[in-house]
Amino acid sequence: MRERLGRTGVWLAPPTLAVTPADVERRAATRIEELGYGSLWSGETIGGKEAFAHHGILLAATRTLVIGTGIANLWARHGAAMHGGGATLAQAYPGRFVLGLGISHRPLVEHSGQSYDRPLRRMTAYLDQMDAAADGAPPAPFPRVLGALRPRMLELARERTDGVQPFLVPVEHTARARRILGPDKLLIPHQAVVLDTDPVSARATARANLAARGLPSPYANNLRDLGYDEDDLAGSLSDRLLDAIAVWGDETTIARRVQEHLDAGADHVLVHPLAGAGTVPDPRPDDVPAMVEVLERLAPALPLGPSPAG
Incomplete structure (x- = not known):
């Protein structure tokens, strides 16, 4: 799977894709494949586009692109249904589907009428359900x-899965995750990008998309572990923290950040283009074409193929 993924893929936010017509998504996926990106991922919110139906559309629209759920929400279905959905797509599209699954976070889960508690225990039991359904x-x-973000969930991933797809993480997290995972597990971090060389407008775009309402507690707690303090996390984040989780600048600057993740131990980096008239909290149907335009500009600068070492 490492060789098939290459070094750089794409992540698009579930709220953005929720308002995007399927034919626009198909065209975007086809173009992302043509540009040489190795994968396309999106997540799942309960009540939004259902993960397996949605990612099946993307698989059907492409020929070689790896499609990943980043993440499928475990609160949306029983573990047996999660395994069955993954196996169904894997049977139809051999070697092209990766199931990323996650625990989500409290406000979204409680909004769906469920009780969010003891995430590590919940994930362990859920993996047991999946294994029993095989x-x-x-x-x-x-x-x-x-x-996975924090050490205990990373350790669970090391013991029970093929790797991790951490969201909203700086390069130092990638290095820590690789130390915990060891050399053999997949490490696929998310990297938000703003193709804009003006620091004021670029940071405004990043804040509007990632931090307009503050960071949910799992991400904030992870960043505290990495040494960011309450001044960094207050409000819509300090410039120091924002620049760590979202890279802005020209094509070369963005490519350099992707390479930093790879040098820190990532197998594959998911670039998340922040572009368009809308934002992640307030998306618009024409945001995806704007994001594809950014990906077109970035592609010549990014490390897209397999690692030179194999």
């Missing part, structure tokens, strides 16, 4: 990775 599902292997 005998009844299509016999099609697929990688599963966790949306």
Whole structure:
């Protein structure tokens, strides 16, 4: 799977894709494949586009692109249904589907009428459900990775899955995750990008998309672990913290950040273009074409193919 993924893929936000017509998504996925990106990922909010139906559309629209759920929400279905959905897509599109799954965070879960507690225990039990369901599902292997951030969830991923897909993380997290995971597990971090060389407008775009309402507690707690303090996390984030989780600048600057993740131990980096008239909290249907335009400009500068070492 490492060789098939290459070094750089794409992540698009679920709220953005929720308002994007399917035919626009198909065209975007086809173009992302043509540009040489190795993968396309999106997540799942309960009540939004259902993960397996949605990612099946993207698989059907492309020929070689790896499609990943980043993440499929475990609160949306029983573990047996999660495994069965993954196996169904893996059987239909061998070698092209990666199941990323995650615990989400409290406000979204409680909004759906469920009780969010003890995330590590919940994830462990959920993986047990998935494993117990394997005998009844299509016999099609697929990688599963966790949306893990902090050490204990990273350790669980090391013991029970094929790796991790951490969201909203600086390069220092990638280095820490690799130390915990060891050399063999997949490490696929998210990297928000703003193709804009003006610091004022670029940071305004990043804040509007990532931090207009503050960071949910799992991300804030992870950043505290990495040495960011309450001044960094207050309000819509300090410039220091914002610049760590969202890179802005020209094509070369953005490519350099991707390479820093790779040098720190990432196998594959998911660039998340922040572009368009809307934002992640307030998306518009024409945001995806604007994001594809950014990806077109970035592609010549980014490390897209397999690692030179293999």
